[in-house]
Structure formats: C-alpha cells, structure tokens
Amino acid sequence: xxxxxxxxxxxxxxxxxxxxxxxxxxxxxxxxxxxxxxxxxxxxxxxxxxxxxxxxxxxxxxxxxxxxxxxxxxxxxxxxxxxxxxxxxxxxxxxxxxxxxxxxxxxxxxxxxxxxxxxxxxxxxxxxxxxxxxxxxxxxxxxxxxxxxxxxxxxxxxxxxxxxxxxxxxxxxxxxxxxxxxxxxxxxxxxxxxxxxxxxxxxxxxxxxxxxxxxxxxxxxxxxxxxxxxxxxxxxxxxxxxxxxxxxxxxxxxxxxxxxxxxxxxxxxxxxxxxxxxxxxxxxxxxxxxxxxxxxxxxxxxxxxxxxxxxxxxxxxxxxxxxxxxxxxxxxxxxxxxxxxxxxxxxxxxxxxxxxxxxxxxxxxxxxxxxxxxxxxxxxxxxxxxxxxxxxxxxxxxxxxxxxxxxxxxxxxxxxxxxxxxxxxxxxxxxxxxxxxxxxxxxxxxxxxxxxxxxxxxxxxxxxxxxxxxxxxxxxxxxxxxxxxxxxxxxxxxxxxxxxxxxxxxxxxxxxxxxxxxxxxxxxxxxxxxxxxxxxxxxxxxxxxxxxxxxxxxxxxxxxxxxxxxxxxxxxxxxxxxxxxxxxxxxxxxxxxxxxxxxxxxxxxxxxxxxxxxxxxxxxxxxxxxxxxxxxxxxxxxxxxxxxxxxxxxxxxxxxxxxxxxxxxxxxxxxxxxxxxxxxxxxxxxxxxxxxxxxxxxxxxxxxxxxxxxxxxx
Numbered sequence: 005x006x007x008x009x010x011x012x013x014x015x016x017x018x019x020x021x022x023x024x025x026x027x028x029x030x031x032x033x034x035x036x037x038x039x040x041x042x043x044x045x046x047x048x049x050x051x052x053x054x055x056x057x058x059x060x061x062x063x064x065x066x067x068x069x070x071x072x073x074x075x076x077x078x079x080x081x082x083x084x085x086x087x088x089x090x091x092x093x094x095x096x097x098x099x100x101x102x103x104x105x106x107x108x109x110x111x112x113x114x115x116x117x118x119x120x121x122x123x124x125x126x127x128x129x130x131x132x133x134x135x136x137x138x139x140x141x142x143x144x145x146x147x148x149x150x151x152x153x154x155x156x157x158x159x160x161x162x163x164x165x166x167x168x169x170x171x172x173x174x175x176x177x178x179x180x181x182x183x184x185x186x187x188x189x190x191x192x193x194x195x196x197x198x199x200x201x202x203x204x205x206x207x208x209x210x211x212x213x214x215x216x217x218x219x220x221x222x223x224x225x226x227x228x229x230x231x232x233x234x235x236x237x238x239x240x241x242x243x244x245x246x247x248x249x250x251x252x253x254x255x256x257x258x259x260x261x262x263x264x265x266x267x268x269x270x271x272x273x274x275x276x277x278x279x280x281x282x283x284x285x286x287x288x289x290x291x292x293x294x295x296x297x298x299x300x301x302x303x304x305x306x307x308x309x310x311x312x313x314x315x316x317x318x319x320x321x322x323x324x325x326x327x328x329x330x331x332x333x334x335x336x337x338x339x340x341x342x343x344x345x346x347x348x349x350x351x352x353x354x355x356x357x358x359x360x361x362x363x364x365x366x367x368x369x370x371x372x373x374x375x376x377x378x379x380x381x382x383x384x385x386x387x388x389x390x391x392x393x394x395x396x397x398x399x400x401x402x403x404x405x406x407x408x409x410x411x412x413x414x415x416x417x418x419x420x421x422x423x424x425x426x427x428x429x430x431x432x433x434x435x436x437x438x439x440x441x442x443x444x445x446x447x448x449x450x451x452x453x454x455x456x457x458x459x460x461x462x463x464x465x466x467x468x469x470x471x472x473x474x475x476x477x478x479x480x481x482x483x484x485x486x487x488x489x490x491x492x493x494x495x496x497x498x499x500x501x502x503x504x505x506x507x508x509x510x511x512x513x514x515x516x517x518x519x520x521x522x523x524x525x526x527x528x529x530x531x532x533x534x535x536x537x538x539x540x541x542x543x544x545x546x547x548x549x550x551x552x553x554x555x556x557x558x559x560x561x562x563x564x565x566x567x568x569x570x571x572x573x574x575x576x577x578x579x580x581x582x583x584x585x586x587x588x589x590x591x592x593x594x595x596x597x598x599x600x601x602x603x604x605x606x607x608x609x610x611x612x613x614x615x616x617x618x619x620x621x622x623x624x625x626x627x628x629x630x631x632x633x634x635x636x637x638x639x640x641x642x643x644x645x646x647x648x649x650x651x652x653x654x655x656x657x658x659x660x661x662x663x664x665x666x667x668x669x670x671x672x673x674x675x676x677x678x679x680x681x682x683x684x685x686x687x688x689x690x691x692x693x694x695x696x697x698x699x700x701x702x703x704x705x706x707x708x709x710x711x712x713x714x715x716x717x718x
Contacts, residue, residue: 006035010183011044012061013157014084016099018045021056032096032183034060046087046099047108051080051116059184061152072153073146079116079124082145083107086132091214092148092160092175106134141215143222150225155180156262161208161278164271164299166292173279174296175199177258177268178305187307189465190300190332192269193255193314194293194321196368198277199270202244203253204237204371205277212236224248237370249447254318256337256457257450264458265466267305271296275375282378283368290324297325301332309465312336313457315412315449316420320400326409327402335408335464337457340420340445341427343403346395346622348422350385352677353641354605354622355570357419360676361385391622403427408435410460412453413644414445415479416587416594419676421643425555428495438495439477440553440646442487442589453477478553480709481594481647483577483585490646490709496554497706502616505543505655507560507691507699513543513655522694529566529661529681529689536667538660539691542578550649554704555616556597556642560659561697563635564603566687570680572600572663573640575701576656577649584656584668587647593671596649597703598663599642602680604629606638616704617641635692642701657701659691 006024010032011017017028021035021042028034036042036056043053044065052065062084063070066077088097113127121142132139151157156179163171179188198204201221206213216236224233232245239245244253251257258268273289274281281288301308310332312322319338326336342348350357365382388394400423403409409431413424428438437460441448449457456477462468474491481487492498505513509523525539558573575596577585588594607626612619618639630636649655658665661681663673681687693699 006037007056007058009034009036009056009058009060012059012152012180012183013093013096014099015096016103017051018047018104019043020045027099047104047111049107049111049114051083059180061180063149063152072149075119075121076117077149078121078142078145079118081149082124082140082142083114083116083128085140085145085148086128086137087135089137090160091208092158094159094162103135106131109134138211141218144215144218146222146226147218151177151258152180154259154263156258158258164296166295170274170281171279172271172273172292172296173277174269174271177262177270179262179265179267182267182305187305188265188267189309189311189334189461190267190269190303190306191256191261191311191313191461192271192297192300193312193318194271194273194289194296195254195314195318196273196276196283196371197253197317198371199252199255199272200277201251202233202235202247203240203367204235205272206236207374208278224251237373240367240370247447249444250450253446254314254316256313256315260450260454261458266461267300269296269300275377276372278374280375282376283372284378284381289321290328293321293325294328294330297330297333301330306332308332309334311461311465312338313449315339315446319420323400323402323404326404326407329404329407333407335410335460336404337410337449337460338424338427339410339412339449339453339457340414340424340441341411342420342423343400343426344395344423345399346391347620349419350395351389351391351622352418353600354602354620355600355680356386356389356678357676358382358386358678360419360674390624390627392624403430405431406435408460408464410437410439410457412439412441412445412448414441414443415481415643415645416443416598417445418598418643420445425495425644433475433494437473437475437477439479440644441479443594444589478646480551480553481587481589483587483647483650485586485589485591487589488709490551490553496616496704499707500554501705502702503705504700504702505657507541507657507693509694511539511541513541513657513701517700518694518697520694522692522697525691525693526688527660527690529564529569529684529687531662531664531679531681532666534666537662537665538572538658541657541659543655545580545652545654546649548651549708551646551706551708552596552649552703553644553646553706555614555644556599556704557616557618557702558599558638558640558642559698559700559702560638560640561635561692561699562603562638562690563633563692564630564687564689565632566680566684566689567604567629567632568680569603569630569687569689570600570661571603571638571640571689572598572658572660573642573701574598574658574660574663574665575642575703576658576668577647578654578656579650580652584671585653593668595645596647596655597642597645599640600663601638601640603636603638606636608639616702635690635697637698661689
C-alpha cells in the first residue's frame with residue numbers, strides 16, 4: 005500500500021518508487037511505497053535517491069551518512085535552489101517542462117557527485133542563462149542547508165501590509181514540519197538595523213550585494229572570531245564584525261528559538277534596509293509593528309499566539325505595541341530596555357551621551373543608505389539638553405500591566421541599565437520576570453538566558469508547565485571570568501541591607517561617619533591620558549565574603565573652580581596583591597558599580613525618589629550652576645549591579661571627572677559621553693570630607709549565598 009509524503013518546497017520533481025511514478029504536486033506531495041527507494045530526477049538528470057518518509061528535503065537526496073556540507077549534497081542543493089528566482093522559500097521551486105528540457109540539455113556536463121564544487125559552475129551558469137535566472141552561490145546554498153539541518157527554513161522579503169496601504173518587509177523563519185500541517189506560536193521583532201547577518205540587507209536588484217550578504221552569513225556561522233565579517237555597507241568596527249554571539253543586532257537568534265517549535269518574523273520598518281519610506285516618523289513604527297503582529301497571528305503556519313522579542317532598540321519598540329494590544333499578542337520580552345529616553349539613553353545623569361548616539365545614528369544610516377531620516381534626531385537632542393516636553397513625548401507612556409513580560413538590564417554598560425527596574429516597579433510581579441545580566445548583553449537572549457526565556461515563552465504561548473521560573477535572575481559576578489545565577493523572588497532582593505561606606509579624611513572608607521576636621525581633596529577637571537584620575541578611597545580588607553546586588557547611591561559634598569562639573573563614582577574590588585579584580589566576563593577590568601551626575605543637575609524630586617534611587621528632575625528651571633569654591637551636596641544615582649567581594653579584598657571608590665581611569669591597566673571604558681572637562685578649560689574639582697559634610701556610598705548588601713552549583717566559568 006502506498007503512502008503520501010511531502011518533498012519540501014519542490015513542485016514538479018519527477019520521482020519513481022517501485023511501481024509508482026509521478027511528479028511532486030502543487031502542494032509538493034508524492035507517493036511512495038514504505039521501505040522502498042525513491043529516485044528523483046529533473047528530465048534525464050537523476051538528482052538523488054532516498055527511502056520514502058512523510059517529509060523529505062534536499063538533504064535526503066544524498067546518502068544518510070553524508071556530512072552537512074559535503075560537496076555531493078551542496079551540488080544537488082545548489083542546482084535545485086538555482087531553479088527559482090526566490091532568495092528563500094517564499095515560493096516553492098517549480099520545475100516545469102522548460103526547466104526539464106534545459107536541465108536535460110546540459111545533463112551530460114553535470115556530475116553531482118564531484119568533490120570539486122566549482123565543477124558545477126559552467127553547466128549551472130548555462131542552465132540559468134537560458135532560464136533567465138541567477139545561479140545561487142555556494143554560500144547561499146550552505147545557508148539554506150544549515151537551516152534545513154536545524155529543522156527550519158527562511159522566507160525572504162515577505163510583504164506585510166500596513167494600515168495606510170503600504171508594506172513593510174520581513175523575513176519569516178518556519179519549522180519544516182509546518183508543511184505537514186503543524187502550526188506554531190510566533191516570535192516577532194522590529195529594529196532599525198535590518199534583518200540579515202549581522203545587520204542591514206542586500207539591494208534586491210544588486211546581484212553582487214545578494215551574494216555578499218549570503219557570504220557574510222555563511223562566514224558568520226563557519227569562521228572563528230578572528231575573522232571579521234565583511235558587508236557591503238562599510239565597516240561597523242572590529243568588535244561588531246568579529247562577534248559570533250548574535251546573528252542579527254537587537255533580535256534573537258533563529259538557531260536558538262525556531263528549533264524549539266517557534267516561527268520567527270523579523271520586520272524592517274519603513275526606511276530600513278529595503279523597506280521604502282522615511283525613518284523615524286512619530287508613531288509609524290508602533291502602527292506598522294502592530295499590524296505585523298496581527299498579520300502573523302493570522303498566517304496559515306501560525307497557531308494565533310504571538311510574542312514580541314528583542315533587545316536594545318528591539319526592546320524599546322515593544323512597549324507602545326504591547327499597550328495597543330494587537331490580536332494574538334500573549335507576552336513580550338523587552339531585553340535591555342529603556343523607558344525614559346532622557347535619563348536612560350541620551351543624558352544619563354545629565355551628561356550627554358552624544359559620542360555613542362552619534363556613532364549609533366551613523367551606523368543606522370550606514371545600514372539603510374537608500375532612505376532619509378524624517379527628523380534630525382541628533383540635532384534635536386542637542387537642542388534639548390534638559391528634560392522637557394519633547395523627552396516626555398518620546399518616552400514610554402505605558403508598561404502594559406496586564407501582559408506577561410520578561411525584562412532584563414545589563415550591568416555597567418549604563419545605557420539600558422535602568423529601564424527594566426523602573427518597569428518592574430510599575431508592573432505586577434505576578435506576571436513579570438526580571439534579569440540583571442552582563443555588560444555584553446547582546447548574545448545573552450540567545451545563549452546564557454535562552455533557557456529561562458524559553459521557559460517563559462513555552463508557558464505563555466504553548467501552555468507548557470515548567471519548573472518554577474524565578475521572578476528575578478541575577479548574574480552574580482565573582483571576578484576572573486566566573487559568575488553564577490542568583491535566583492530571587494523579588495526586587496530589591498529580600499533581606500537587602502544598604503550599608504554606608506563613608507569617605508575619611510585619610511583616604512579611607514569606613515562604616516562610621518567622619519568626625520575629623522574638614523579636608524579638601526582636589527583633582528583636575530580634565531580628562532587624563534595617563535597617570536591617575538580623580539581621587540580614590542579604600543576600605544580595610546573585608547572580614548568575610550560579601551555579595552552586593554541592587555541600586556548603589558553616592559552622596560557627596562563637592563565644589564569646583566568651574567561653573568559645573570561631572571562627578572563620576574566608580575566602585576572597584578581590590579585583591580590582596582593590590583590588583584583590581586576583573587569582573588568582566590571576558591576577564592577584562594570592570595567595576596563593581598558605576599554612576600555619574602553633572603553637578604548642575606543635582607536637584608531631586610522627593611516624590612519620585614526612592615531610598616535606594618534618587619530621581620533627578622533634569623529640568624532647565626531646576627538647573628543650578630556651581631559657585632566657584634562653594635561646596636554643594638550631590639546624590640549620584642548608580643545603576644544596579646551585582647558582584648561578590650571576597651574575604652581579604654578591599655573596596656575602592658574613585659571620584660573622577662570621567663569614566664577614564666588610566667592607573668588601572670587594561671581598563672578601556674567605551675568612549676560614549678562628552679564630559680564637561682573636555683569642553684572647558686582646566687579647573688579644579690574638590691571633595692569636601694570631614695565633620696559636617698556628608699560623603700558616603702550606599703551599597704546593597706544581600707544575604708550571602710553559600711551554595712551556587714550553577715557557577716559559570718567563561
């Protein structure tokens with residue numbers, strides 16, 4: 005008795021199985037006799053054989069023990085993939101009489117078992133020339149085979165209709181089993197960077213660009229981090245081009261999530277990559293993203309349940325859409341997100357983040373050179389240095405209280421380091437999860453945190469019960485490339501004790517407020533290129549291991565010979581040998597915690613401040629310049645961080661005019677901000693310590709975890 009199978013995405017492929025023969029139907033079906041060999045051919049060219057089963061793919065045309073990228077498999081796949089103009093599987097490969105005739109014409113020149121991949125080039129070019137098609141490159145073929153081996157495929161450049169009658173373009177990643185009628189929940193993202201590895205996307209009219217992007221994707225998967233990925237959009241810099249943690253900026257990896265039974269949709273909004281339009285029209289991304297969610301929920305391969313996913317910009321686009329409640333949306337994962345664009349991105353602590361944002365805007369434009377910006381956002385930011393109606397307008401208005409949410413914030417990076425905690429405070433803990441993660445957060449949703457995110461998604465999209473997922477997960481840094489997941493049920497961590505370390509006139513840090521006569525510690529307001537920056541205060545060696553996790557705060561009495569000053573507070577752990585403990589996950593020097601404030605922005609709003617987190621107004625009305633030599637009191641917000649200080653280590657607190665600290669070998673903070681000392685003549689900043697002056701750092705000490713079996717050694 006014969007059975008029916010599906011040959012993935014190929015129509016018109018001739019087959020023979022025992023007494024059965026025919027061609028794959030319009031829905032890619034064929035008949036086979038169980039246990040018997042199927043032979044597939046195009047005209048007179050036999051392309052391969054396989055034992056019949058419900059779903060066959062190109063990979064089944066080679067013998068079972070064939071390696072993923074063996075030449076005989078690549079040759080067969082490349083031939084078939086080249087018989088369609090599609091870049092993915094947005095339409096099936098259709099083999100008609102003309103294609104059969106042309107392939108037969110050149111069949112004698114084709115050796116699909118050749119070990120030399122270039123042997124196919126001449127015949128394939130001749131076939132494609134006669135059919136007015138473009139041959140797929142080896143890299144293009146390998147990319148399809150790689151996905152196929154993982155159980156999924158891609159549909160490229162799908163047009164999703166918008167409310168005003170236009171379209172946005174998206175790539176859709178589907179498990180292969182959808183061809184057997186399976187339907188899947190959908191993970192959807194939308195960013196300004198483009199959909200392809202690792203950003204942007206090819207001009208679809210430019211063959212060279214199409215091949216270059218396919219090669220970049222293949223190289224990303226198949227080469228080591230010493231190889232820089234080259235894209236035809238100019239360089240983004242070595243750190244981006246040599247990373248292998250995330251396929252695409254600000255989205256989650258397809259190879260992490262699709263094999264777990266999810267469809268993924270990656271949307272380019274207007275003005276991004278090949279989607280026409282202007283970038284940044286107010287409200288447009290939210291409307292178009294909303295429409296894309298509802299579109300995804302209605303597709304034949306969708307089970308109707310959708311989640312928003314993404315990090316950084318891909319997290320920030322989610323809030324407005326979640327508040328609109330599109331049909332099918334069940335939960336969202338804004339990983340490393342901002343709510344307040346002034347306090348959390350553009351003017352953190354009142355200090356302009358213009359270097360970072362200028363570079364960011366440049367990279368966005370480089371990814372999508374065909375389309376203009378609707379607004380000069382950089383110019384707009386520069387002309388609004390204080391918090392006002394503009395910043396209120398572009399900040400998040402709703403935190404979608406009734407929609408389950410998985411939040412995260414990176415430590416030390418500062419940008420994206422605050423919004424998740426503000427959202428947690430405003431939302432209901434019953435349907436919210438929170439993570440405090442690594443400074444290098446981009447790969448985490450697809451690697452270190454993927455298991456926890458999948459638990460969350462499986463529960464809310466599939467109804468799968470799972471072991472109780474902790475409400476709060478904390479990357480507790482131990483130093484020297486080690487850390488562990490600390491699991492808590494609330495934030496701030498239950499049992500947190502805020503311990504004050506007071507600055508002493510002898511340069512010490514003590515738990516007792518200084519009663520000594522006042523002493524002034526002076527330091528240059530300029531950004532140093534060598535030597536020591538600012539002043540440092542040290543504790544005695546810790547008598548026991550101590551873990552910190554939460555919001556830090558510094559209260560300082562400062563003055564300056566200038567009319568303003570940037571005050572940067574950095575906490576370090578120092579080991580018994582006097583070396584700074586490297587908390588960075590790659591073994592690099594990284595502080596325990598860090599924060600800063602421009603002194604003229606010192607005014608706080610007591611109604612919005614918390615004991616552990618001051619709230620600065622940052623308004624022009626409250627801006628108060630310094631009077632030369634006159635001390636004022638500052639409360640410096642230090643974004644949440646976590647780390648263990650070992651017995652015998654000391655705590656070091658630096659107070660300086662910038663993040664740069666040349667006396668720590670190897671410490672290279674990202675050059676993100678424009679410091680006051682860079683734009684003005686050299687002056688002298690001072691810390692006034694002693695009787696009558698408040699100077700301390702409040703540190704969140706949490707109950708020590710003595711057992712942590714999930715320690716990670718990077």
